Amino acid sequence: MPGETETDRGLKYKRVLLKISGEALMGSTDYGIHMPTCLGFAEEIAAARDLGVEICLVIGGGNIFRGMKGAAQGMERSQADSMGMLATIMNALAMQSALESIGVQTRVQSGIRMDEVCEPFIRRRAIRHMEKGRVVIFAAGTGNPYFTTDTGAALRAAEMHCDAMMKGTQVDGVYSADPKTDPNAERYDHLTYQDVLARNLRVMDASAVSLMRDTNIPIVVFSLHNKGALQDVLTGKGPSTVISGSRG
Numbered sequence: 001m002p003g004e005t006e007t008d009r010g011l012k013y014k015r016v017l018l019k020i021s022g023e024a025l026m027g028s029t030d031y032g033i034h035m036p037t038c039l040g041f042a043e044e045i046a047a048a049r050d051l052g053v054e055i056c057l058v059i060g061g062g063n064i065f066r067g068m069k070g071a072a073q074g075m076e077r078s079q080a081d082s083m084g085m086l087a088t089i090m091n092a093l094a095m096q097s098a099l100e101s102i103g104v105q106t107r108v109q110s111g112i113r114m115d116e117v118c119e120p121f122i123r124r125r126a127i128r129h130m131e132k133g134r135v136v137i138f139a140a141g142t143g144n145p146y147f148t149t150d151t152g153a154a155l156r157a158a159e160m161h162c163d164a165m166m167k168g169t170q171v172d173g174v175y176s177a178d179p180k181t182d183p184n185a186e187r188y189d190h191l192t193y194q195d196v197l198a199r200n201l202r203v204m205d206a207s208a209v210s211l212m213r214d215t216n217i218p219i220v221v222f223s224l225h226n227k228g229a230l231q232d233v234l235t236g237k238g239p240s241t242v243i244s245g246s247r248g
Helices: 024-025 035-050 066-072 077-101 123-131 149-159 193-198 206-215 229-234
Strands: 014-018 055-061 106-110 135-139 166-168 190-194 219-223 241-244
Touching: 014 024, 014 149, 024 035, 024 077, 035 077, 035 166, 035 229, 055 077, 055 123, 055 149, 066 077, 066 193, 077 106, 077 135, 106 123, 123 135, 135 149, 149 166, 149 206, 166 229, 190 193, 193 206, 193 241
Parallel strands: 014 055, 014 166, 055 135, 106 135, 166 219, 190 241
Antiparallel strands: 219 241
16 A cells, blocks of 8 residues: 555565576476466465565575585586586576566576576666566576575675575475474474584585575475465565574
């Protein structure tokens, strides 16, 4: 509504980076990109943007190619990681198509120059896009091998001065073990960065968690597969695990 502020809407975070795994884009398929699933995510992102949130995304590439797996099969690691970065660009373009099909202006910025299909990563331009209400998708990670998309997401969240990194997963938070295979797995509402590192909880890789700790940006882990879940966590509702400098 005109004149309504973020506080009026109950927003807990004004600018966020949403990290989505490449595998999430597969939907019910075994490989590749399932466009109905992308459209479902796009609708969630559009609803969050309509609340007044400035939002950017990082999407993994594991649904198409995973660099470490390629390296384990005998491929040179730098070459394998370059292929993985290209996979993230494909996913970013698919998500851009889904978002723009429902009227959301979107820009893809890549850590690897590919001017014919997307913009190069320029920090100030990305911030300006978000200020104008556009969704920005960061592709190709950091543009360097040996860094995961988790680390790339943490770096972009810091560069964009985000209030939080939202990690959309298959489950509604962080557990002590995989809740799908261990019925006794304990779910956490709050953790510190050090808890995650010391307990080796597989939320994201250690370098990404360390960067979030150093920049004091909370990580919010939630299930992106629950309709309305992104809006809920942006307003401090719904199940999630918040990882920050202190518990509670």
